[in-house]
Amino acid sequence: MTMMKKLLTSAVASAMMATGAQAAISNDTVKIGYLADMSGTYRDLAGPNGLKAMEMAIADFGGEVNGAKIEVVSADDRNSADVASSTVRRWVENENVDLVAGLVASSVSIAVSDILEENDRLGIVSGSAASSITNEHCTPNHIHYVYDTYPLANGTASAVVKEGGKTWFILTADYAFGHALEGDVTRVVEANGGEIIGTLRHPFPTPDFSSFILQAQASGADVVALANAGADTTNAINTASEFGLTQSGQTLAALLLFLNDVKALGVEAAQGIQLTTGWYWDMNDETRAWSDRFMEETGARPTMIHAGVYSSTMQYLKAVEATGSDDAQTVRKQMMNTPINDMFTKNGVIREDGRMVHDMYLAEVKTPAESKNEWDLYKILRTIPAEEAYRPLSESKCPLVNK
């Protein structure tokens, strides 16, 4: 009898524990909000295809976690912190969104992470470049996944100096972002024994780069670095190509350039440019297999951000499954404790400041002769190990880091 009783109580207890674990997923739903620029400048970088990548991850995961269904909502942030902030406030306050993903413009990412911290939900930033997101703007409620400006400047600059580019000329977009990038590059170049022989600031945005490129050419520097982004970078590259900058023996180094930019420029104009990327579709069988599936869905090859959205969604869902909870801190802790091993990265680790550190790659844009098809754009020159690439925790200004 007592035996029976014991069995019964333990059965009841375990049943209750099981339901307890179930109930820890709020509303029996894991709700993910995808927020990105769907119609503006960054559309091709993340945009609607990023949403596709996320849906692929959810489908591959099976469409539910521990019996709770996975729901997706999405919105266009129009690159505006206001729009993003009112959308995300509504998502977390009224619609029980557990995770906000995507997040491209840095003003959007910072505004959203503030709201997430206030409401204790989770955010995964995949699109933003600003390294301040996990430095002075770090919160215990977001993760910065794919890349940031630190490894871009670091990777490209140190690699190019080591390959013999000793004298540098930097063309900087004249605002905070450009200045920060210029500072990073200067530091890395000088630390590696290179020399900055000139810098030039151009207004943001600049449609005509002729006079700037001519001055860069006249400087006689080994390397011309572009500390700018988006349309400024592509305009500068086009002008440099018209003026035969790389053909005349100078190296052009772009610090923030994405696959879709290179595709738009074409290998004719972009050939020979060195850049740092977090991922490339044509690296190995695993990346190619995933990219083929992505291309079937969307008609385009994935950028590193698309791959990052897929990978980070997987990592999130696995953590929800393992902990049986959608509580932001529980899930974030689990995500930090599990190294990431998938087609996006090997042994990627999320640090306490929210930075996901993983190997980065130094790439060079192929020449028209080397490129076999319209998406055959990069050759990977070398791998930059994670610990070399990202800002070391000892330099971090994030209050979450114990020094």
Place this chain on the structure above:
Amino acid sequence: MSQSFDSTAIHQAILEQQKADGRKKMLLNAVLVLLLVAAPFVLYPVFLMKILCFALFAVAFNLLFGFTGLLSFGHAAFLATGGYTTGYLLTNLSWLSTELGIMAGTGVATLLGLAFALLSIRRQGIYFAMVTLALAQLVFFFFVQSEFTGGEDGMHGIPRGHLLGMIDLSNNFNMYYFVLAVFLGCYLLVQRIVSSPYGQVLKSIKQNEPRAVSLGYNVNRYKVLAFVISAALAGLAGSMKSVVFQLASLNDAHWHMSGEVILMTLVGGMGTLLGPVVGATFVVNVEYHLSQGALRDWVDPILGGIFILVVLAFRSGFVGELQKFFKKNLG
């Protein structure tokens, strides 16, 4: 004798008619205010506050454009100046209460408005618009470059603080009623200005400037004052917006924002009091709902299409067309 009797009777009748109109208007306004008071119980308060801030911005713009006939293409500068000033002060001076921060933001925007006005008022028409645009671009670049605005990242984490040191504004309902009160106050102020003798002079300047000059008015002084009031209200809208969202970003200073407020005013009905409010509500809603739905790739083309349609077919906007319709069929 009989003629004078007739004219008194007509005069009487006109007065009666005006009184009846006034009562109708009062009734309409009372209903609208009640709806606004009840709205946060049904709709999301932050979204409503966004509409109110933009409505105030459009009302400010309309005072200049709709009533004085001056097309400023630089009003984003005042919105952003108000927002950044308030944001900066509230973030860095913890003793400053929210309403003082908002007043300071409004004050700086007013001074900037005075500077803009003194320079731009010397030219008319397209030249006036271009001068205001150029000045606003200067302000934009100042904000892009400045350290304190955070450049592209924007200014974040502005505290909402306490109203008069007592009422906690981090509560959305408290914040909403504060914004609503400020908005209604400004709306009444603009209504008062427009119907005052001063407002009559502004309208006469819009209709025929040389004539206003020939009647002995110092037109430039009237224009400068209208510009400054408009800039002050736009700055106030920006200040409140930065407190509501707890952020200020470059979007507010960008010339797109100056264009958007023109769109709001034209769609709603320029030169009407309620028009800009309706226009702002419409544009903010269209942007929000389209950006959530299947048409999200098409927000800008759709807004552009609406703009073309309004300019071509409904020149006086939603409210203006409705007024015309009622006048024709009921008046």
